[in-house]
Amino acid sequence: MPKECRRKSSKDFGLSGTVFTEGSRLERRAAGKAPQICDDLVQRAAQITESSSARAPAVMDSPRVPQVTITPEGGGSSREMQQEDWDDAVDGTLRRKLSNSSISSTGSSLVESEDDILSDNESKSKGIITLEHLGDSGESKPWWKLKTVVHWPFSATQRRKLNWVQLAGHKGNFKAADEGNILKKFSENEKQCFEKLRDDVLLPFVPSFHGVVEKDGESFLHMTDLLSNFDLPNVMDCKMGVRTYLEEELVRARERPKQREDLYKKMVEVDSEGPTPQEHSQRGVTKPRYMQWRESMSSTNTLGFRIEGIKKSDGTCRTDFKKTRSKQDVVQEFKDFVGGNPDILKSYLSRLKEIQQALKTSEFFKQHEVIGSSLLFIHDHKSNAQVWIIDFGKTTVLPEGQTLNHDIPWQEGNREDGYLWGLQKLLDTLKSVSNEESFSSVTKETDCQ
Ligand SMILES: Nc1ncnc2c1ncn2[C@@H]1O[C@H](COP(=O)(O)OP(=O)(O)OP(=O)(O)O)[C@@H](O)[C@H]1O
Ligand SMILES: O=P(O)(O)O[C@@H]1[C@H](O)[C@H](O)[C@@H](OP(=O)(O)O)[C@H](OP(=O)(O)O)[C@H]1O
Numbered sequence: 001m002p003k004e005c006r007r008k009s010s011k012d013f014g015l016s017g018t019v020f021t022e023g024s025r026l027e028r029r030a031a032g033k034a035p036q037i038c039d040d041l042v043q044r045a046a047q048i049t050e051s052s053s054a055r056a057p058a059v060m061d062s063p064r065v066p067q068v069t070i071t072p073e074g075g076g077s078s079r080e081m082q083q084e085d086w087d088d089a090v091d092g093t094l095r096r097k098l099s100n101s102s103i104s105s106t107g108s109s110l111v112e113s114e115d116d117i118l119s120d121n122e123s124k125s126k127g128i129i130t131l132e133h134l135g136d137s138g139e140s141k142p143w144w145k146l147k148t149v150v151h152w153p154f155s156a157t158q159r160r161k162l163n164w165v166q167l168a169g170h171k172g173n174f175k176a177a178d179e180g181n182i183l184k185k186f187s188e189n190e191k192q193c194f195e196k197l198r199d200d201v202l203l204p205f206v207p208s209f210h211g212v213v214e215k216d217g218e219s220f221l222h223m224t225d226l227l228s229n230f231d232l233p234n235v236m237d238c239k240m241g242v243r244t245y246l247e248e249e250l251v252r253a254r255e256r257p258k259q260r261e262d263l264y265k266k267m268v269e270v271d272s273e274g275p276t277p278q279e280h281s282q283r284g285v286t287k288p289r290y291m292q293w294r295e296s297m298s299s300t301n302t303l304g305f306r307i308e309g310i311k312k313s314d315g316t317c318r319t320d321f322k323k324t325r326s327k328q329d330v331v332q333e334f335k336d337f338v339g340g341n342p343d344i345l346k347s348y349l350s351r352l353k354e355i356q357q358a359l360k361t362s363e364f365f366k367q368h369e370v371i372g373s374s375l376l377f378i379h380d381h382k383s384n385a386q387v388w389i390i391d392f393g394k395t396t397v398l399p400e401g402q403t404l405n406h407d408i409p410w411q412e413g414n415r416e417d418g419y420l421w422g423l424q425k426l427l428d429t430l431k432s433v434s435n436e437e438s439f440s441s442v443t444k445e446t447d448c449q
Contacts, residue, residue: 127309127317129175131164163232165227167237167319168374169391175220177213180228186212186219193368193392194221200364205355205389226376226388236337236377237308237390238426242301242418243410246289246371246394250412253285259284267293270322299325303429304422308331308374313381327429334433338379345434347385348377352427355387359406359420366403369415370395375426 011077014372110389164182166174175183184190194209210222227233264285267274279285293313298306302325309319310333324330338344353377359365379385398404406420 025275052280057122127166127319128311128315129164129166130183131174154247165233165236165311165317167311167317168239177222177225180225181210181222182225183213183220183222186221187393189394189396191221191394192397193364193395194223196364197392200362201358202362202364202389203360205387206392207388207390226378226386226390230378230380230384231382232313232337233311233378233380234313234337234339235309235311236334237310238305238377239300239308240305240373240375240419240426241371242295242304242422244295244300244372245288246369246396247412247415249291250288253289257286260290263287263290266290270297294322296326297323298331299327303327303330304418304423305375305426310337312337326342327425327432329428331432331436333421334429335436337377338433341379341383341385342434344379344385345430347379347383348387349427349430351385351387352423352430355389356420356423359423364404365419367398368395369398369404370406370417370419373419375423 030067035185163331163396164174164176173185177183191209191212194206197203197206207226208224210224212224213220227235259279259282261284264275264279266289267279267285274297275285279289293308295301298321300306307324307330309317309321311317321333324333338348352375370392373391376388376390377385378388394429404414404416406417407424408414408416408417408421410416
């Protein structure tokens, strides 16, 4: 989600943190975007580093996800997810462990968020929606302009109301555009990503970007509607990575802790025992605390991706995957999604392998922390099947010269996102679906419409 749309700016906040395990990270961050708090960080980091045992570079096969304690005083400590937690995560007791652990989250955004005053239902848009055009006045004169090309003569006959599927993200973020395209609320960050992707090997896997358009002072990213060539598409959104929030969000939470009632309510809705007693009494949780809880409840921490939503060709739409965590459950959802069609599964597998290959050679990918990005799976009854990389609202460039592996554990400060690790798990999941004996005997999917 482009924060710039909803918040004043997330770019105004520098990367910082309290947990450092290597001097080089510390230097890098000290030289980074938040010089005003560097001295403090250096001191705190030194204390923490002294007291913590050295952490050897690890591979993602023994997953360790640091769980970060945020206190109103601005102090912080981290607790890494251990093998026993990992096992627990799989058998379902991680939530209890986390609740009992030192995680107390008490901080969030520095600035007031528009969403803070909206209920979940008001702020989220998940499912089948009708996309409206901007300022659809019926006049034939141009109603928007491309910043670079000046005027776009978008005639009334080209305007259409679009029945569309938005499986994640915030309400009102998308508008209908000309045939085959959509508009997404402007994010400087996402725009820059799209521009850089023009010269990258990932280009064939992201929606085509046609520039920025403006209307009444509001800007939008004009891009290809990935659903437009499909007939009654089945769509699945999988959010990638082992972490779904930016390191800077942790920093914000420490600097100006903000208890959010909307997030508390969302947590209670899924699990009344989710919040700690303190969180219950204040009826609020911080954003990172909520995001970490979401990650641990779903398959984000354990598989490096999670299902956000599924819309099927029969018109049904589900976004109730907050507790879909085990590989078995995820396999079942995929199995149901592809409807027993081996051709679709094969196409998905081959496209995912292409994406994996491209990611491994992509300069863009090396140089960016990819947070909150999704893979969008789309297929229809004609066995057309595609996978696309979407949502670069929280994909942030690293300092010059720094690169990421994307498949080693995250420790605060290293900015690793676990994207490639998750992608491998996603591939394994799909392979499991195709290997299941029952699957091969299922006949081709028949859509319900
Ligand atoms: N180019 C596209 N073509 C078709 N559908 C799209 C496209 N981009 C996004 N969507 C749909 O909109 C949903 C939300 O997209 P996206 O993740 O980009 O929005 P967001 O508001 O940034 O989300 P979040 O707040 O979760 O980061 C996706 O799940 C998908 O259903
Ligand atoms: O999926 P849920 O449970 O509804 O939770 C939301 C989801 O994690 C979004 O990714 C996040 O937006 P960002 O990715 O843009 O941070 C949003 O934060 P927000 O409420 O601050 O917008 C969360 O509320």
